[in-house]
Amino acid sequence: MTDLATEPFEADAVPAPPSRWRAALEWVVLYILSIAGALAISAGLVAVTGNSWQKVFGALLDGAFLAEGRWGNTLTVAAPLLLVALGMVIGVKAGLFNIGQEGQLLMGAMAMAFVGTKLAGPGPVLLVFGLVLGVVAGGAYAGIAGVMKYRRNVPEVISTLLLVFIAYQIVGYAITTDWFLRDTDPDRPSRAVTSAIMPDGIRLPVIRMFGNEFPIGFVIAVILAFVVAFVLARTVWGFRFRLLGSNPKVAQKMGIAANRTGGMALFLSGGFAGLAGAIMLAGGSSGFRLTTGFATNIGWQGLLVALVAGSNALVSIVVAILFAALRTGSGFLASTGVDRKIVDVVQALLVLALLIPPAVMFLRRRRKALAMADEEIDILNEEAV
Amino acid sequence: MPEANSDFVLELHGMTKRYGDVLACDNVDLTLRRGEIHGILGENGAGKSTLMRMIIGLAMPDAGTMVLDGKRRRIVDPTQAAEHGIGMVHQSYSLVDALTVWENVELGQHGKLDPGATRELVVEVTERYGLDVDPDATVRDLTAGMRQRVEIVNCLCRQPRIVILDEPTAALTPSESRYLFEVLVEGVRKEGWAVALVSHKLDEVLQATDRISIMRDGRVVERVATVDADSASLARAMVGRPVTLRTTAAAAAVGAVTEETVASSGDGDAHEGGPPVLRITGASATAADGAVLLDGLSLDVYAGEIVGVAGVEGNGQAPLTRVLSSLIPLQAGKVTVNDQEVPSGRAGAMMNAGISVIPADRLDSGCVPQMTVAENLVMSVLGQVATHGVLQRNEITSRAQGLIDEFDIHTPSPDTTLAELSGGNQQRVVLANALSCDPKVLVATQPTRGLDVGAVEYVSGRLRAAADEGIAVLLMSTDLGEIAALADRILVIYRGSIIGEMARSEFDVDQIGLLIGGSAAESGVT
Numbered sequence: 011m012t013d014l015a016t017e018p019f020e021a022d023a024v025p026a027p028p029s030r031w032r033a034a035l036e037w038v039v040l041y042i043l044s045i046a047g048a049l050a051i052s053a054g055l056v057a058v059t060g061n062s063w064q065k066v067f068g069a070l071l072d073g074a075f076l077a078e079g080r081w082g083n084t085l086t087v088a089a090p091l092l093l094v095a096l097g098m099v100i101g102v103k104a105g106l107f108n109i110g111q112e113g114q115l116l117m118g119a120m121a122m123a124f125v126g127t128k129l130a131g132p133g134p135v136l137l138v139f140g141l142v143l144g145v146v147a148g149g150a151y152a153g154i155a156g157v158m159k160y161r162r163n164v165p166e167v168i169s170t171l172l173l174v175f176i177a178y179q180i181v182g183y184a185i186t187t188d189w190f191l192r193d194t195d196p197d198r199p200s201r202a203v204t205s206a207i208m209p210d211g212i213r214l215p216v217i218r219m220f221g222n223e224f225p226i227g228f229v230i231a232v233i234l235a236f237v238v239a240f241v242l243a244r245t246v247w248g249f250r251f252r253l254l255g256s257n258p259k260v261a262q263k264m265g266i267a268a269n270r271t272g273g274m275a276l277f278l279s280g281g282f283a284g285l286a287g288a289i290m291l292a293g294g295s296s297g298f299r300l301t302t303g304f305a306t307n308i309g310w311q312g313l314l315v316a317l318v319a320g321s322n323a324l325v326s327i328v329v330a331i332l333f334a335a336l337r338t339g340s341g342f343l344a345s346t347g348v349d350r351k352i353v354d355v356v357q358a359l360l361v362l363a364l365l366i367p368p369a370v371m372f373l374r375r376r377r378k379a380l381a382m383a384d385e386e387i388d389i390l391n392e393e394a395v
Numbered sequence: 396m397p398e399a400n401s402d403f404v405l406e407l408h409g410m411t412k413r414y415g416d417v418l419a420c421d422n423v424d425l426t427l428r429r430g431e432i433h434g435i436l437g438e439n440g441a442g443k444s445t446l447m448r449m450i451i452g453l454a455m456p457d458a459g460t461m462v463l464d465g466k467r468r469r470i471v472d473p474t475q476a477a478e479h480g481i482g483m484v485h486q487s488y489s490l491v492d493a494l495t496v497w498e499n500v501e502l503g504q505h506g507k508l509d510p511g512a513t514r515e516l517v518v519e520v521t522e523r524y525g526l527d528v529d530p531d532a533t534v535r536d537l538t539a540g541m542r543q544r545v546e547i548v549n550c551l552c553r554q555p556r557i558v559i560l561d562e563p564t565a566a567l568t569p570s571e572s573r574y575l576f577e578v579l580v581e582g583v584r585k586e587g588w589a590v591a592l593v594s595h596k597l598d599e600v601l602q603a604t605d606r607i608s609i610m611r612d613g614r615v616v617e618r619v620a621t622v623d624a625d626s627a628s629l630a631r632a633m634v635g636r637p638v639t640l641r642t643t644a645a646a647a648a649v650g651a652v653t654e655e656t657v658a659s660s661g662d663g664d665a666h667e668g669g670p671p672v673l674r675i676t677g678a679s680a681t682a683a684d685g686a687v688l689l690d691g692l693s694l695d696v697y698a699g700e701i702v703g704v705a706g707v708e709g710n711g712q713a714p715l716t717r718v719l720s721s722l723i724p725l726q727a728g729k730v731t732v733n734d735q736e737v738p739s740g741r742a743g744a745m746m747n748a749g750i751s752v753i754p755a756d757r758l759d760s761g762c763v764p765q766m767t768v769a770e771n772l773v774m775s776v777l778g779q780v781a782t783h784g785v786l787q788r789n790e791i792t793s794r795a796q797g798l799i800d801e802f803d804i805h806t807p808s809p810d811t812t813l814a815e816l817s818g819g820n821q822q823r824v825v826l827a828n829a830l831s832c833d834p835k836v837l838v839a840t841q842p843t844r845g846l847d848v849g850a851v852e853y854v855s856g857r858l859r860a861a862a863d864e865g866i867a868v869l870l871m872s873t874d875l876g877e878i879a880a881l882a883d884r885i886l887v888i889y890r891g892s893i894i895g896e897m898a899r900s901e902f903d904v905d906q907i908g909l910l911i912g913g914s915a916a917e918s919g920v921t
Contacts, residue, residue, distance in 0.1 A: 244786050247784060249770070249774070249777060250777075252766070253763065256765045259759060259760035260763055261742075262720075262721055262722055264743055264775060
């Protein structure tokens with residue numbers, strides 16, 4: 011018993027790790043199961059409210075993709091969702107949780123409204139200028155949180171969130187003030203208080219395909235998703251963001267100042283939300299007018315898109331389309347007599363469903379380890395008898 | 396397998412644990428007996444800590460059984476381990492800084508909060524074992540040695556029969572270590588504890604244990620009674636090849652500093668003639684809460700020499716390291732490299748001036764575990780692996796592969812996440828990163844803490860080689876053996892300033908021992 015090194019060693023006593031393909035398959039199956047589960051619960055809910063779930067899901071699908079011109083609408087909505095998500099992804103990678111996209115988006119839309127209704131010049135030039143100013147406005151608005159964070163240690167989670175409510179007030183002020191953005195046209199069709207309408211020349215070009223039409227905002231957003239993915243993974247800039255996000259001390263040591271790089275990440279994060287707002291306005295949201303309810307939760311939902319996509323820019327494309335489909339699909343629900351709020355529940359269930367597989371995997375691994383230890387004990391106890 | 400014996404308190408059979416592709420523990424058998432201290436010796440990544448974690452239920456074995464008092468048991472969490480009388484003193488401190496000693500002990504108790512009883516328990520335990528701990532002291536105010544005592548008190552308050560200590564002396568001075576072992580021997584003799592002492596320090600295992608199991612690559616490769624063991628044979632079994640204990644590096648690890656090794660390399664006057672490469676003058680820094688971190692600290696390091704800074708942990712080594720990593724600014728004083736002043740606290744300024752730092756805690760500011768090995772290896776030289784701001788994958792991979800080969804980093808691929816590597820290999824990545832950007836100054840704080848003999852030998856050799864190439868090396872360590880073996884010149888740090896200096900030829904353990912305790916006046920050395 012003094013020297014075990016000479017004792018025979020059983021190499022095959024250890025279970026081999028499961029193969030990569032099998033593991034991938036397990037993930038896919040888990041996701042399918044949990045999404046199916048969410049849909050089943052949704053169906054149950056619909057049934058409980060006294061409606062037919064076949065009809066409801068049919069209406070959702072029709073509204074999102076199948077009915078004439080609907081997938082164009084879905085892509086129109088997906089564009090700002092994706093842009094907001096991209097901004098979130100950049101922030102998260104740099105270790106910053108900017109959750110004020112709703113407000114930054116409004117600032118971007120306001121900048122676009124200003125350029126569109128107050129400045130004169132050739133349409134295309136104004137349009138591009140409006141988009142750029144939208145980015146700057148959204149970025150600068152997030153930048154306020156940046157200054158507060160790096161000058162006074164105010165957590166950006168709180169400051170960005172609270173700035174949203176100030177943004178609502180600013181927009182309210184702008185569209186009720188004559189010299190600013192208020193529509194003073196005596197012939198306007200509705201009594202509602204809005205900004206002046208965007209002139210024809212300063213609207214986003216529209217792509218028409220198979221009876222669908224959508225502004226080029228979606229194309230811009232998808233291109234930007236690829237750009238963001240590339241920049242984060244393959245450029246010095248992205249590396250610096252990621253380094254700052256993973257270990258601020260190493261970053262500081264390596265010459266990446268938190269205030270400059272982090273401030274830049276926050277600016278970009280807000281800039282994407284601002285661009286989303288500008289694209290929504292120039293793409294026809296609220297009838298090309300800035301209103302108090304203009305943002306319609308796109309900022310909050312875009313944040314959710316990024317979280318569900320695991321802060322991955324390319325996965326965000328798919329998730330953004332899914333979320334947009336739920337929004338546009340719910341437009342057709344009224345015909346079935348189901349409360350639109352049901353869609354919010356469905357959406358929440360889907361988000362939860364996408365978060366379940368990682369947790370399940372963790373528990374499974376632990377249980378497997380326990381079961382194996384148990385088996386071992388049983389075998390040894392039998393041997394002992 | 397082992398015959399039934401009532402002295403066997405805990406038997407492990409065929410314990411196996413796999414993390415990904417790595418077998419951390421491979422079919423390990425181990426027996427702890429009543430009234431005996433069992434040393435578990437092994438390199439970093441040999442599987443010692445994993446084995447202990449399985450015993451107290453922090454890790455789940457893939458295979459294997461535990462027999463407690465003759466009955467097979469499965470332990471799924473530390474609470475259950477405590478119910479079976481197994482207590483562990485952890486490697487890194489697991490105390491809550493803001494709470495007092497008794498409050499920390501209370502955290503581990505069951506049922507209703509009972510401050511009176513817990514305080515009494517702490518007092519009783521400290522008196523019984525002669526552990527001098529004030530139950531009402533706040534943990535934050537305690538020294539490293541005192542915290543370690545609190546950990547032990549915390550463990551003993553649960554009245555364990557089986558005591559597991561994982562590298563308990565890492566942050567202790569020699570006298571504190573001796574004291575700790577006295578307490579252990581006492582408990583073993585009086586109360587019949589079974590003790591497992593995990594360590595990579597040969598001398599401490601030889602001194603304190605009755606029996607030694609040596610682990611390598613997840614297996615127990617040798618078991619010996621301590622009376623039959625000597626440091627050379629233990630080191631050989633640990634590393635798997637003969638180790639020349641005469642080399643300064645290995646001597647540091649073993650703590651066996653002989654006259655011969657001290658005289659063998661370097662001389663204290665290597666820098667005559669040139670100006671210092673690194674000069675720190677009157678450096679002072681204060682923490683946000685007003686605590687003095689550095690107090691007018693001055694030192695010079697010349698090209699091609701290793702300056703050792705000896706001292707007990709918490710006397711300014713960490714703040715000095717942070718200043719030289721650009722992490723905190725100085726309130727007074729300055730740092731110059733080749734007579735150029737380096738602005739303190741400005742991101743990257745120290746690195747750009749040519750100061751590379753290996754921090755005491757690599758996870759703090761040494762590396763990024765979430766990123767890949769390759770990314771960690773190139774992060775200090777990003778500009779060299781990018782064109783027009785775009786990272787060149789091939790360039791990164793080939794550069795990383797070069798460093799992986801040169802520094803013998805064991806990794807499945809350059810694109811493996813750093814967190815998947817063992818501690819010793821992570822440390823090699825940190826070392827490679829620090830040395831690959833052509834530094835003028837290399838600052839190493841506790842570079843071999845927690846490493847095994849082989850890795851210590853390697854890291855020490857690298858530091859020596861760096862100095863021989865003309866780099867100014869500043870080595871901060873609480874391990875006097877390491878300082879004695881490597882440094883050309885020895886400085887003593889105490890309460891944020893340098894209070895003594897001696898050349899290698901004047902090296903005197905007793906005098907340094909006095910100095911690191913702050914006895915500058917009595918020792919008469921300045």
